[in-house]
Amino acid sequence: MNKAFEDVMAERRRQIEAEGFDTAHDDGHGEGDLALAGACYARYVGTCSPFGYTGISAPKDWPWSPKWFKPTTPRRDLVKAAALILAEIERLDRATAQTVSEPVTAVRCSECGWIGESTDLGAEGECGGEGCPGTSVNEIADPAAMIRAWHDSDGHYCGKQLADAGYIAPRPATVNEAGALDMEPGATVWDLTAVGEAALNAAKAEG
Incomplete structure (x- = not known):
């Protein structure tokens, strides 16, 4: 060497x-x-x-x-x-x-709001949230639901699908953001695009 x-x-x-x-x-x-x-x-x-x-x-x-x-x-x-x-x-x-790798579906419990992956569900499809025995767990599929899940999970879920579809995009962090997030200025952060904003607003308008 x-x-x-x-x-x-x-x-x-x-x-x-x-x-x-x-x-x-x-x-x-x-x-x-x-x-x-x-x-x-x-x-x-x-x-x-x-x-x-x-x-x-x-x-x-x-x-x-x-x-x-x-x-x-x-x-x-x-x-x-x-x-x-x-x-x-x-x-x-x-x-x-x-x-x-094998795709994993993101899901949300309508009873407690828990967000996770389909592989986290119990044998009978029960929620993976702590203390919640509910089975009202639904796949996160439409754009607005994915955006909400991405936001509520601090970016842990649905990010790849949203990025691939153009609903979110990267940009450099500002000095203030870098300080708040403990990263160097210019590091990448992700934001909703105009397409993502439109999808979210449309869902809100529909009620």
Whole structure:
């Protein structure tokens, strides 16, 4: 194993262990953000003089807050670039594994409001909510119901279906949001799109 490979793997471990950028964090980034960040570092090495590494602003296509762009030396920046691209490959592999896995239906109990997965139900279809023996559990299927479940579960349920259908979309977190959610500015958060708002408003109008 050569030193270059060892240094890239060490940087990847540092990102996870020292910075706290674990798989859950990486999965929260928008499509390609990690790869783009790596590309910015690699491109910077190719376009800048070795003596021009001070006082440099972040590239225009840098995906996060400018303060997170921290070039040091050409070799160090290439190590960071490789580690970021590796993180994106790992994120894509996890996303692919989730896509090909057996689909699970999200359900809600009309008696206690519990939200879960069909696999959480009891043998007779009873609710998985604590202390609720009810069996009035229904599949969350229409867009408005999925949006409500996504919101009520803090994004744990129905997110993929809503994103695939264009009802929610990612955007960079503002400074205030980042502080409230304990994330770095520019990290990805999800919001309703105009299509999602329209679906929710239509359901409200129908009563």
